[in-house]
Amino acid sequence: MNPYRQTSDSTRTWRGRAVAVLACLAIVAGACGGDDGEEAGNLADLLGNEDAEGAEASATDDSSSGGGSEEGADGDAPMVAGELDDWAAPDDALLVDPGEDVSVEVALADETRVVSQSAVRSVSGDHTYVLDADAAASVEPGSVLLVPGTALRRVVDVRDQGGTVEVTTEFAALTDAFDEADISWDVELPVDERYQTDPDATGAALDQPVGMGVTLADGTTRQVAWSRAEGADLPLQWTYSENGFTYVFALGVGAEHLDVRVQVTRDAGGGVALAYVAEGQVRMPRSSGDIQIRGGELSAASIQQRGLEGDVELTMSAAGAGTAPIDFEMPGIWFKYIVPIGPIPLTIDINARIIGDVEIPAEASAQGEARYTFGGDMGFELSGGSVEAAVRMPDMGLVPQPADSAAMFGNYVNAEFGLAFPHMSVSLFDQGIVPRIFPGMILGSRLQWGPLCKSAYVNLVVQGSYDFKILGVNLLSGDTTDLIAPKRIDAEGDSCEG
Structure with a gap:
């Protein structure tokens, strides 16, 4: 035809x-x-x-x-x-x-x-x-x-x-090229096909996540040096160090889901002063969208990631870690998808982001554990000249366990650890239309005085940003914003007020 x-x-x-x-x-x-x-x-x-x-x-x-x-x-x-x-x-x-x-x-x-x-x-x-x-x-x-x-x-x-x-x-923009357009897609993002077998330096075969790379300062991308841990429950592993922190990423691939473990450690004085671990299972969403152009102008648009599911457990342990903030986006991608939408290439990149903040003086410690589940859709819609968040997250469960923090009299203790995964970006012709969108969970533990109390809590956030320039309208969110009001649940036995 x-x-x-x-x-x-x-x-x-x-x-x-x-x-x-x-x-x-x-x-x-x-x-x-x-x-x-x-x-x-x-x-x-x-x-x-x-x-x-x-x-x-x-x-x-x-x-x-x-x-x-x-x-x-x-x-x-x-x-x-x-x-x-x-x-x-x-x-x-x-x-x-x-x-x-x-x-x-x-x-x-x-x-x-x-x-x-x-x-x-x-x-x-x-x-x-x-x-x-x-x-x-x-x-x-x-x-x-x-x-x-x-x-x-x-x-x-x-x-x-x-x-x-x-x-x-x-x-x-698309509106420069097209007078009229009706474009729609609803595409599943596979995980079991994202791997290819490549020989490593010794000639042995190694399954590598396809397209996974680290973007360097000069804009080039190098392949992440994944290693295979034979006999491990999550066989694909990659270790990365930066600013005194060591990050270990491990993946296991099922037919429709990923098993994921992220471990963050910080050494101090020959021992581990901080350890964060996030482990669970995530199902990739379907990418869907609708774009309508009438008379060379954008009439309506919807960019959605649908059917996202996850079940993740976070644990943290810190002792004498001092002040150690973390805001780490993996410097590369875990998965890259290119979907042909007629003449338009739709590109979806997926990686992870880790956030954390500790304020734990010497001879003080903090521990915490929580599990959260999530499921639903998230994205943006344009109608009537404005962009609105389109988020449906009916399946959210947050279960924090009671905290265990200790310190000398008068010392304040605070520790937080969070994981955003899958951390996604959506582009058309390599122009970010949704530069980032993700669900994330933050686990927190604190000890405070006057009066003395301990608390543990979890926050679930859904955040994202948009830039509709490629669609012919100068509408952008700027910084990443909350797409829904953050949901917080305190652990049973929380003795702190407010």
Whole structure:
């Protein structure tokens, strides 16, 4: 099926379910395209299926048509390389096949120019594109460059370089590219398919979480050095140290859930002064959304993470730890998903965030333990020109155990430990629409004087932020905010007032 159809009013419209997979999502210099003498695209390799031959012929014949404005013999606009219902990159383990749970209908704006990935020779960090000249014949300053699955940018300048053109660009929104759009998805995020077997330095096979990496200061990403603990209940483990704290992450993967353990320790004077442990089971949510564009303006939008479930136990123990605040977001990702939503790449990153704060003088100690369960949906919705949090968390259970804190007379003791997981971000064309959203639990224990009392408590929070710039509206939350009022439960036997 040709995804472009010429309607009576000459509107170019994309119809059809989401494509299965997309190649060359991360383009590097020379990765998508050959030498000048080669046919742009090599689409048979790009698609990796039997349908490639016909698609390649169509792409070669029509590569100069730019946005596909000429009418074909059957009344349809000619197909442009990359404008296919079935893109394929079966070796890219980051991609999630959305199946039939995606619906995309968009009418392109007059200034939108569609260029195949195969016509992209290179992309620089400032979003300057080198394109095959024939494929980019209609790309001009002021037009909107749409490379399905890769780029959505406003063209600033075009420079002829012989067989190629250099295109400098700036930000563009979906409303710049589409006059009309109805886009929806409801996609399950698998966990058992997020692992690949790679040889380690000794040649032994090791299951690695796909796409998991640590982002360095220069913007590059390195693979996390996970190790396999044979015989352990959670076999995948990674250790990281920073600012005197040691973090140990451990994962076990089931068919539909993750077993997770996070351990934080701080040594002082040759012994462990602080130990936090979070351990439990989490089921990944479904990512769903709806976007409506009417007349080149955003009409409505909903971005949701649905069906999240978790059962986690927190424990903490500290002795003479001094003052030791923690606000640690894992410097990388645990899981990365790329979901093709028609020509739009939806990217979901998942990691963890740990928070804590202790104020425990020498010869003082604090211990605490709590369990919490959660389940529901969380996200944001736009209607009537404003964005509202859309959170439904009916399944929340918090069970703190009585605290055990001790100190010399007059010494105040306070200890808190919290885990936010899954800590998620949602992006379209790599532009964060929901930069962060997460459920989190904080376990606290304190000892105070005047009068003497001990207490233990847990707080459940759901927090997030949004930025709808990619949708064509300058609505953003700024800092991360509470999406629901924090829920606090005090342990039985709490002797503190207020």
